[in-house]
Amino acid sequence: MANVLTKYIPNTVTCLNLFSGCIACVMAFEARYELALTFIILSAVFDFFDGMLARLLDAHSPIGKDLDSLADDISFGAAPAFVVFSLFKEMHYPASIEAIAPYIPYAAFLIAVFSGLRLAKFNNDTRQTSSFIGLPVPANALFWGALVTGSHELLISPSFHPIYLLLLVMLFSWLLVSEIPMFSLKFKNLSWKDNKVSFIFLIVCIPLLILLGVSGFAAVIVWYIILSLFTRKNR
Numbered sequence: 333m334a335n336v337l338t339k340y341i342p343n344t345v346t347c348l349n350l351f352s353g354c355i356a357c358v359m360a361f362e363a364r365y366e367l368a369l370t371f372i373i374l375s376a377v378f379d380f381f382d383g384m385l386a387r388l389l390d391a392h393s394p395i396g397k398d399l400d401s402l403a404d405d406i407s408f409g410a411a412p413a414f415v416v417f418s419l420f421k422e423m424h425y426p427a428s429i430e431a432i433a434p435y436i437p438y439a440a441f442l443i444a445v446f447s448g449l450r451l452a453k454f455n456n457d458t459r460q461t462s463s464f465i466g467l468p469v470p471a472n473a474l475f476w477g478a479l480v481t482g483s484h485e486l487l488i489s490p491s492f493h494p495i496y497l498l499l500l501v502m503l504f505s506w507l508l509v510s511e512i513p514m515f516s517l518k519f520k521n522l523s524w525k526d527n528k529v530s531f532i533f534l535i536v537c538i539p540l541l542i543l544l545g546v547s548g549f550a551a552v553i554v555w556y557i558i559l560s561l562f563t564r565k566n567r
Contacts, residue, residue: 339393342385346399349378353407360414363422365484368415369477369546375407376470401451408473409447416440416501419480423497424490439498446505447472453509464514467507467557475504475553482547507557514560529563 356371382400420437429436447469454464479487486492515529524531536555541548 339389341389342382343393343396343399345378345382345385346396346403349375349382349407350399350403352378353403353411356407356411357414360411360418363418365415365418365477365481368411369481372407372411372473372477375403375411376474379404379407379470397455401455404451404469405444405448408469409444409451412473412476413441413444413447415476415480416443416497419484419487420494420497422488423492423494424488425494426490429494433494436494436498439501442501442505443472443476446508450508463516466510466512467504467514469508471553471556472504472508475550478546478549478553482545482550512557512560513564514556515563529559533559 359368417440425433
């Protein structure tokens with residue numbers, strides 16, 4: 333009986349990821365960005381533990397793999413897309429683009445589309461066992477949630493052109509499916525030699541988070557991308 337129950341534990345945690353992601357979508361659509369970010373982070377916690385539990389309990393299954401991808405596209409694809417959609421709705425649009433202003437917010441859903449493509453690619457790419465090819469979807473979701481929450485006033489001010497945000501959406505959508513190698517933070521041991529890149533990453537993250545607050549999490553993702561670009565030849 334115990335073995336029968338334990339095999340359902342990882343999928344239950346994945347369902348909690350999905351449930352949390354749905355709440356994040358609602359919060360984002362209502363422009364309650366802090367709560368949306370909170371539930372995106374909670375989804376990331378569940379996403380971490382479902383994989384760990386599946387390994388510990390030896391409870392891998394095809395259904396679990398498919399369910400995990402579905403949950404991730406809601407929590408880390410749809411939720412940040414709704415965050416950006418709501419932000420676009422709040423932005424100041426200059427007279428020069430008033431004619432297309434009603435349509436620009438829908439570009440935010442490129443985030444959900446490319447997140448789905450990224451997840452499908454990850455599930456079928458044998459190169460991504462110990463590192464990543466392209467930006468992981470949780471990192472992308474954290475970037476958008478933290479950027480909008482921490483820099484909201486700047487982003488909706490007349491000094492920030494909506495086209496800048498549109499270009500940023502396009503850039504990060506491309507990063508999701510790009511062929512850029514990105515390092516993993518999985519530590520096999522605590523030696524500097526084997527984990528130098530991860531240690532450098534974490535050391536720089538500390539002042540970013542202290543100085544920038546919530547926006548620091550977005551800066552951390554940018555730092556992750558930059559460091560991956562500089563170190564990709566060594567992997």
